[in-house]
Amino acid sequence: MSENTGGVTGYIQHHLTHWQVGEGFWALHLDSLFMSFLLGSLFCFFFWVGAHRATAGTPGPLQNAVEMMLEFIDGICRDTFHGKNPIVAPMALTLFVWIFLLNLMDLVPIDLAPDTMGALGWEYFKILPSVNLNITFGLSLSVLALIIGFSFYYKGVGGFTKELLTHPFGPYLLPFNLLLNIVELLAKPISLSLRLFGNLYAAELIFILIATLTLGFGTAWGEMLTSFSGLTLLIGQTILAAVWAIFHILVVPLQAFIFMMLSVVYLSMAAEHH
Amino acid sequence: MDINATLLGQMLGFALFVWFTMKFVWPSLQSAMKDRQERISDGLAASERGRKELEQAEAQQAELLKEARQQASDILEQANKRANDIISEARETARSEGERQLAQAKAQIEQEIAQAKTDLRDHVITLAITGASRVLEREVDAKAHNDLLQDLAKQL
Numbered sequence: 001m002s003e004n005t006g007g008v009t010g011y012i013q014h015h016l017t018h019w020q021v022g023e024g025f026w027a028l029h030l031d032s033l034f035m036s037f038l039l040g041s042l043f044c045f046f047f048w049v050g051a052h053r054a055t056a057g058t059p060g061p062l063q064n065a066v067e068m069m070l071e072f073i074d075g076i077c078r079d080t081f082h083g084k085n086p087i088v089a090p091m092a093l094t095l096f097v098w099i100f101l102l103n104l105m106d107l108v109p110i111d112l113a114p115d116t117m118g119a120l121g122w123e124y125f126k127i128l129p130s131v132n133l134n135i136t137f138g139l140s141l142s143v144l145a146l147i148i149g150f151s152f153y154y155k156g157v158g159g160f161t162k163e164l165l166t167h168p169f170g171p172y173l174l175p176f177n178l179l180l181n182i183v184e185l186l187a188k189p190i191s192l193s194l195r196l197f198g199n200l201y202a203a204e205l206i207f208i209l210i211a212t213l214t215l216g217f218g219t220a221w222g223e224m225l226t227s228f229s230g231l232t233l234l235i236g237q238t239i240l241a242a243v244w245a246i247f248h249i250l251v252v253p254l255q256a257f258i259f260m261m262l263s264v265v266y267l268s269m270a271a272e273h274h
Numbered sequence: 275m276d277i278n279a280t281l282l283g284q285m286l287g288f289a290l291f292v293w294f295t296m297k298f299v300w301p302s303l304q305s306a307m308k309d310r311q312e313r314i315s316d317g318l319a320a321s322e323r324g325r326k327e328l329e330q331a332e333a334q335q336a337e338l339l340k341e342a343r344q345q346a347s348d349i350l351e352q353a354n355k356r357a358n359d360i361i362s363e364a365r366e367t368a369r370s371e372g373e374r375q376l377a378q379a380k381a382q383i384e385q386e387i388a389q390a391k392t393d394l395r396d397h398v399i400t401l402a403i404t405g406a407s408r409v410l411e412r413e414v415d416a417k418a419h420n421d422l423l424q425d426l427a428k429q430l
Contacts, residue, residue, distance in 0.1 A: 022279075029280040036284060040291045047299040054302055056309030063306075070303050090296040098291060134277060138284025145285075 008212045015114060015208050017124045018132065031117075031125045032132040039101040039129075043094070069097065076261065081268040083154075088267055091146065092260050095139065099196065099256035102130045106203055106252060107245055110211045130200040130255075133193065140189035140196075143263045147188065150270040159273070188266050192259055199255050203248055210244060213237040395427040402426065 019031040050066030059067060073096060077089040105128040117125035129135045151160045164181045165174050213233045217224040224230035403423070 025278050027276075027278040027280075028283060029278070033280055033283045033287075037287050040287055044291055044294045044299070047295065047303075051299045051303040051306075054306035056306050056313055059310075066299075067303060067307055070300070070307070074304075086296060086300075087292070090300045091292045093300070094288070094292045094295045098288075132280065134280035135284050137277065138281045139288055141281070142285050142288040 008215055011212060011215055012205075012208050014124065015110065016126070016131075016205075018126050019117075019122055019124045029126075029132055029134060031122075031127070032129040032135050035105060035127055036098075036102060036129040036135055039105075040094075040098050043097045043101060047093075047097070069093065073260075077264055080261075080264045081271065083271060085150075085267075085271070087146070088264060091267075092264050095143075095263055096256050096260040099130065099139070099259050100253055102128070102135070103196075103200060103252040103255055105129065106200060106207070106248055110204075110207045128200065128204055130196055131204050133197055136193035136197040137189070139259070140193035143192065143266065144185070144189040146263075147185070147266050147270045150267055154271040155273065188262075192262055196255055196259055199251060203244070203251060206244060207241065210237055210240045213240075399423050399427050 018029040021028050021030050046062065047066055047069075050062045053060070054063050054067075070093065073093045074089055077092055081088045108127050113125050113127035126132070151163075155163060165171070165177055167177060167181065169177055169180075214224060214230070214237055217230055217233075224234060
């Protein structure tokens with residue numbers, strides 16, 4: 001409602017631009033990285049406190065919450081990933097809670113972060129890290145690395161190579177197999193990250209579009225509150241934003257869950273012999 | 275949307291946080307939960323055991339109570355019997371005592387009757403002698419007529 005310069009397009013452009021330091025490949029989106037590390041640290045801190053104080057006696061509220069989460073993730077990992085592995089469950093927990101927190105930033109009022117940071121001197125600040133492809137690909141490529149690592153660990157170098165070359169059509173279609181397997185392997189992180197990114201990007205964009213309804217009034221609050229069209233737009237915007245936000249209470253954990261679940265499934269597929 | 279070094283930063287962060295969770299969060303929480311599970315199952319087993327012990331104790335108590343009741347009624351019965359015995363014994367004693375006393379009294383009475391008869395006889399003899407001496411106006415020698423008097427007394 002405040003970023004008036006450049007009209008609606010400028011407003012949207014401004015909201016979609018990252019705080020970037022550097023150029024080319026070595027540039028950093030510091031806003032996404034900062035939020036991502038902050039939320040990750042928050043997750044680690046709370047879970048560490050919960051785990052550190054954990055007693056076998058009656059658990060406190062924090063420990064209870066942490067244990068509930070842990071049990072939930074542990075159950076999923078047990079059901080999906082057969083065999084023992086010390087990485088899978090903590091990884092799933094980290095993925096789920098971290099992505100959940102990242103997505104949760106979607107519910108922060110759309111202008112709050114850019115305006116506050118703008119007032120403090122930053123030109124761009126995008127608080128939602130999940131709409132940064134770097135962030136989602138960072139997660140999914142890490143999962144890909146784990147998938148490849150697991151494949152080697154559980155099947156051995158020979159076993160994995162053999163599977164890459166001979167599965168699914170047998171040794172006579174070797175190049176075709178290899179191509180297919182590489183596509184399959186790469187499709188996993190791409191689908192993971194694009195799904196998360198796409199969902200959150202669309203959501204964010206719609207929040208921004210809802211916010212542009214009253215953009216024409218700028219800071220002219222008096223005019224907006226006294227004119228019929230201004231009031232209609234304001235009420236419409238409030239209702240739309242509320243409905244969309246309520247819908248996102250569902251989407252936010254769902255996307256985190258899907259990412260986590262699929263990662264566990266991919267890892268279990270990597271660990272199983274065909 | 276351009277891919278840049280943010281990706282590497284995120285991967286680093288991911289690795290870091292997963293490592294942290296793996297190292298500091300997961301094991302201690304899981305061990306705490308396992309401990310609690312064990313404690314709960316121990317507690318449940320103990321309560322089960324306690325329940326069984328209670329049942330046993332109750333059964334034992336019922337047994338003891340039954341025994342005690344049995345004993346009490348036995349004792350009561352014995353006491354009643356004893357009381358009846360004492361009463362009948364006392365009755366017997368009283369009757370025999372009464373009979374004894376009655377017999378004694380009868381004997382005494384008879385003795386006294388006999389005594390009275392003897393006395394009366396003596397009196398009659400004396401009277402007779404006195405009367406006879408008056409009639410004869412002289413002393414009757416009681417000694418001299420003792421045999422006669424005795425004979426007379428016997429006829430009375």
